[in-house]
Amino acid sequence: MNAIGHKVATYPYVQKVHDDTLDLLVELRDFCALPRQRVTSNDAAYRNLLDAIQKMRITSRLELAMSWVLFAKAEEGNTGDAGSEFIKDLAAFVENDPLSKAELSPVMHGFHERSNRLIQRILHLDQSGALSSTASA
Numbered sequence: 621m622n623a624i625g626h627k628v629a630t631y632p633y634v635q636k637v638h639d640d641t642l643d644l645l646v647e648l649r650d651f652c653a654l655p656r657q658r659v660t661s662n663d664a665a666y667r668n669l670l671d672a673i674q675k676m677r678i679t680s681r682l683e684l685a686m687s688w689v690l691f692a693k694a695e696e697g698n699t700g701d702a703g704s705e706f707i708k709d710l711a712a713f714v715e716n717d718p719l720s721k722a723e724l725s726p727v728m729h730g731f732h733e734r735s736n737r738l739i740q741r742i743l744h745l746d747q748s749g750a751l752s753s754t755a756s757a
Contacts, residue, residue, distance in 0.1 A: 633745055638689045640738055645682045648675065648731055667725060674728045678735045681713050685735075688742055707746050710739050 652675055659665045688706040714736055724732055 634689055634692045637685070637738065637741060637745070638693070640741075641682055641685045641689060644731070644734055644738065645679070645686070648678060648682070651727065651731070670723050671725055671728050674724060674732060677713075677717075678728075678731050681710070681735045681739060684709055684713070685738055685742055704746075707743065710742060714739055714743075 656668070659668055684706060688710065691706060
């Protein structure tokens with residue numbers, strides 16, 4: 621029970637994904653806040669543009685992942701049909717990624733890979749039924 625008398629269940633899988641998503645969001649925010657060098661060539665400007673696009677894509681992925689996590693917590697682990705909309709959107713992010721890894725800077729490549737692994741974990745949790753079995757326990 622929490623302070624206002626509502627039953628609070630812990631879903632360790634969901635909580636771990638929540639913590640990892642939040643950590644990655646904070647790390648990406650901190651990276652985006654770093655001052656950038658002035659661009660003097662078209663190649664550098666193109667790379668900066670690709671990095672900016674990827675920052676927005678990763679932020680969108682993480683926002684959607686966090687939405688799924690909060691929804692799963694609110695539904696006590698049973699995401700049901702409404703949760704499948706989040707899953708479809710997350711799967712589409714992974715399947716339809718237009719930026720090749722070769723075009724990303726090493727730092728953005730790291731963020732890209734970590735966000736993909738996080739989404740794969742969510743997809744696996746949803747497909748494995750781990751949340752449903754936790755909710756019914």
